Amino acid sequence: MDLYLPVANLSVNALVIIMLGGGVGLLSGMFGVGGGFLTTPLLIFYGIPPTVAAASAATQVTGASVSGVMAHLERGGVDLRMGGILVVGGIIGSMLGALIFELLASVGQIDTAIAILYVVLLGSVGSLMAKEAWGVFRANKAGVPPPARKRRHHPLVASLPLRWRFYRSGLYISPLAPLILGAVVGILTMLLGVGGGFIMVPAMLYLLGMSTQVVVGTSLYQILFVTIATTMVHSMTTGAVDIVLAGLLLLGSVVGAQIGARFAQRAKPEYLRMALAAVVLLVALQMAVGLFIRPAEIYTVQ
Amino acid sequence: MMWRGIGMAGAMMAALCAAAPVAADQQDPRLVPDVSSRNIEIQYSFTGEELLLFGAILYPDQRLPDDRADIVVVLKGPVRPMVLREKSRVAGIWVNAQSLRLRSAPAYYAIGSSRPIDKLVDERTAAIFELGLSNLSMSPTGFGEAENLGRMEAGLIDLYKRLGLYYENSSAVEISEGVLYRARLAVPARVPEGTYRAETFLISKGRVLAVASRDVEIRKAGFERFVAESAEENGFLYGLSAVALSLVMGFGASALFRRR
Numbered sequence: 097m098d099l100y101l102p103v104a105n106l107s108v109n110a111l112v113i114i115m116l117g118g119g120v121g122l123l124s125g126m127f128g129v130g131g132g133f134l135t136t137p138l139l140i141f142y143g144i145p146p147t148v149a150a151a152s153a154a155t156q157v158t159g160a161s162v163s164g165v166m167a168h169l170e171r172g173g174v175d176l177r178m179g180g181i182l183v184v185g186g187i188i189g190s191m192l193g194a195l196i197f198e199l200l201a202s203v204g205q206i207d208t209a210i211a212i213l214y215v216v217l218l219g220s221v222g223s224l225m226a227k228e229a230w231g232v233f234r235a236n237k238a239g240v241p242p243p244a245r246k247r248r249h250h251p252l253v254a255s256l257p258l259r260w261r262f263y264r265s266g267l268y269i270s271p272l273a274p275l276i277l278g279a280v281v282g283i284l285t286m287l288l289g290v291g292g293g294f295i296m297v298p299a300m301l302y303l304l305g306m307s308t309q310v311v312v313g314t315s316l317y318q319i320l321f322v323t324i325a326t327t328m329v330h331s332m333t334t335g336a337v338d339i340v341l342a343g344l345l346l347l348g349s350v351v352g353a354q355i356g357a358r359f360a361q362r363a364k365p366e367y368l369r370m371a372l373a374a375v376v377l378l379v380a381l382q383m384a385v386g387l388f389i390r391p392a393e394i395y396t397v398q
Numbered sequence: 399m400m401w402r403g404i405g406m407a408g409a410m411m412a413a414l415c416a417a418a419p420v421a422a423d424q425q426d427p428r429l430v431p432d433v434s435s436r437n438i439e440i441q442y443s444f445t446g447e448e449l450l451l452f453g454a455i456l457y458p459d460q461r462l463p464d465d466r467a468d469i470v471v472v473l474k475g476p477v478r479p480m481v482l483r484e485k486s487r488v489a490g491i492w493v494n495a496q497s498l499r500l501r502s503a504p505a506y507y508a509i510g511s512s513r514p515i516d517k518l519v520d521e522r523t524a525a526i527f528e529l530g531l532s533n534l535s536m537s538p539t540g541f542g543e544a545e546n547l548g549r550m551e552a553g554l555i556d557l558y559k560r561l562g563l564y565y566e567n568s569s570a571v572e573i574s575e576g577v578l579y580r581a582r583l584a585v586p587a588r589v590p591e592g593t594y595r596a597e598t599f600l601i602s603k604g605r606v607l608a609v610a611s612r613d614v615e616i617r618k619a620g621f622e623r624f625v626a627e628s629a630e631e632n633g634f635l636y637g638l639s640a641v642a643l644s645l646v647m648g649f650g651a652s653a654l655f656r657r658r
Contacts, residue, residue: 100587102622103629107445155640162648204483204494212491260505278652326640329635335629339640346644350651387491395553396494398481 103338104148110344112142117348121160124349125356126363127372130157130291130319133218135345136210137379144341146207147197150289151327151336156345157291158323160353165320168313175264177308179317181271182278182296186322189282193326194333197287204398210288217284221294222376229369236366252303265306265314273304278318285326291319294376297329427467428456429610431598436612438585439619446562446587449473449614451510451596452580462576467602468512468577469571470529473614475506475563476592482554498550501537505590506563511571518601527599527606527646531555531566562586591617 099110116138124131132153139149151202168174254269277299279291296315300306306314331337359370419603434450451471457463479501483494516531525533532555538547558564562584571581579598593613600608618626628636 097623098443098445100442100622102442102618102625104588105588107443155644158641159644159648162645163652166649166652204481204497208491208493321580327640328634328637330641331629332633335633337629337637337640339625339629339636339643343643346647350647352654354651361630389492390487391492392486393557394485395550395557396483397486397554397557398483 099340099344100343101144101148101338103336104144104341106143106246108142108144108341112310113341113344114348116142117156117345118352119348120345121349121352122356122359123352123372123375124160125358126360127354127356127368129293129372130160130323131288131290131349132285132292132323133214133294133376134379136289137214137383139341146210147201147334147336148341149336150210150287151330151334152338152341152345153289154285154291154323154326154330155337155339155342156349157289158320158327159292159346160349161320161323163302163350163353164316165313168316171313172264173310173313175262175306175315176313176317177260178262178267178274178306178310179314180275182281182314182318183321183325185275185278185280186282186285186318187325188275189279189284190286190326190329191282192279193283193286194329195306196283197334203396204396207396208387211383211387213284213288214382215387217295218376218380218383221298222373222380224298225369226373226377229366229373232366233370252315262306264310265304267304267306269304277303280323281318282325285319285322286329289326293319309375365370401416425458426607427458427600429598429608430454430456431596431610431612433596433612433614436614438614438616440587440617440622441619442589442622444587444622446589447585449583449585449596450580451583451598452578453598453610455577455579455600455608457577460578465602466573466576467600467607468518469573469581470509470511470515470518470599470601471571471579471581471583472510472529472595473506473508473583473585473597474595474597474599475504475589475616476594477502477504482550484550484553496546496550498547499539500554501539503536504534505592506585506594507531507558508535508565508585510565510567510583512569512571512573512579514568519604519606519658521605523604527609529599531559531564546641561588563589585616587596589616 097110098107100107120131120134123134135153136149139153140146156251197206200209256272258270258272259268260271261268281296284290284292284295293315296318297311300311300315327337402437414632431451431453438447451473455467462559479499480503482498482500484496485492486495488495509530515524519529524530528534555564565583565588571579573579594616597609597611599606
């Protein structure tokens with residue numbers, strides 16, 4: 097079933113896009129990630145222009161994270177004060193990201209920048225996740241519980257001026273730390289079309305030292321609002337959001353996410369984390385191969 | 399396809415009858431060209447269109463000459479400035495290294511003829527009338543070496559050929575009875591909107607005897623037009639609708655699944 101995308105200016109097979117959204121949704125429901133890091137590369141691979149892919153993927157992540165945010169809010173799993181600051185940082189970041197995007201596009205390096213960012217970010221996060229999951233896995237096998245990590249924020253965070261109390265997160269730190277973190281993730285959301293949960297969650301745990309009960313909910317809360325901001329910024333600057341493409345992706349992903357969430361309740365968390373690490377590393381590898389091997393298309397038109 | 403054939407024959411008969419007296423008092427033959435559709439609408443299931451370029455050759459006194467004349471048809475899309483980038487290996491990774499600014503490269507160009515162009519006209523004539531992909535004048539600017547220029551233009555032509563945006567076929571034109579000609583040219587889905595020009599050249603003994611053209615409008619229509627225009631002109635509201643759509647679908651799905 098062919099469908100014309102009015103902003104991307106090409107026609108795609110609607111079923112393929114819905115299935116793609118469904119597959120990503122399944123993973124996002126299982127692992128609690130937005131899945132933007134999969135959507136954008138897959139869309140580019142399918143032939144969608146990179147800018148349209150990143151912009152529309154961000155829109156799709158909004159829809160994919162709504163139900164998660166609702167569930168966490170009901171359960172009290174969101175630190176609204178922390179989340180608010182992260183969102184403000186994220187909005188600043190998405191505007192900064194728009195400037196960076198324009199600058200890189202004008203010198204023709206946006207594709208390369210996107211690919212390098214993916215390789216570096218996904219490669220390092222994926223390796224960390226794999227290492228940790230492997231540790232848990234081995235500890236379980238040996239019957240010895242893994243050593244509990246001491247919850248502490250990074251010394252750099254402690255050195256920032258001004259301190260606020262974040263009750264739910266169990267922290268007394270400078271609001272500048274989450275503001276900067278939010279901004280960094282906002283830039284990534286704008287450039288890569290990712291929600292940024294895969295950066296946000298480890299950063300909250302290991303840099304800020306937040307209480308684990310509110311990490312996922314607060315991260316989702318930030319993702320929801322920052323992807324909304326990114327969609328708005330993209331619509332008003334690059335004009336690259338394709339609402340038909342986003343709609344097709346959503347159709348698949350919202351359903352996939354529900355099925356994935358059900359599946360996740362029955363699977364062992366360390367297996368899930370190991371599987372997610374494998375997926376993340378595969379995407380990073382694929383991107384790296386694209387950088388080092390002579391591409392099929394040497395020429396691009398702008 | 400059947401109705402098209404009938405319609406075309408009818409149109410040609412009418413054209414022949416109407417135009418015959420005018421042509422009689424001219425020395426050179428005339429062309430009466432037409433296209434199968436002058437407005438192509440890009441709609442939700444648009445996957446491209448095949449455009450039929452057809453017409454009649456009118457000779458003075460309605461006498462066919464002894465030498466057979468040839469027909470070249472060109473369908474050319476809107477000309478717009480573009481930046482062409484070329485990847486090469488820098489420090490081990492493939493990045494855009496060279497760039498070339500082209501002020502007048504057509505977004506779409508298809509040429510069909512009844513015989514290979516180089517057998518019809520000499521190089522100079524081909525260059526003057528821009529016949530053939532190698533004769534397109536793309537007005538490159540801001541580039542030093544001629545050697546790179548040729549390579550990059552060839553790269554663009556190769557890329558666009560594979561996307562179906564540039565097309566060359568030296569047997570696309572069919573001439574029947576020496577007076578009626580027809581050619582099919584494919585317009586792919588990824589063409590930009592704009593006014594396209596369908597040109598017909600009548601060529602005999604290396605000379606272009608007659609040129610005639612028709613305009614073809616390619617526009618998005620209906621929902622697609624509305625979406626594309628909103629995205630361009632009303633970014634804020636467009637963004638809000640995209641956000642609303644994703645929120646509604648996200649809520650909808652979770653509500654739907656929770657009930658079960």
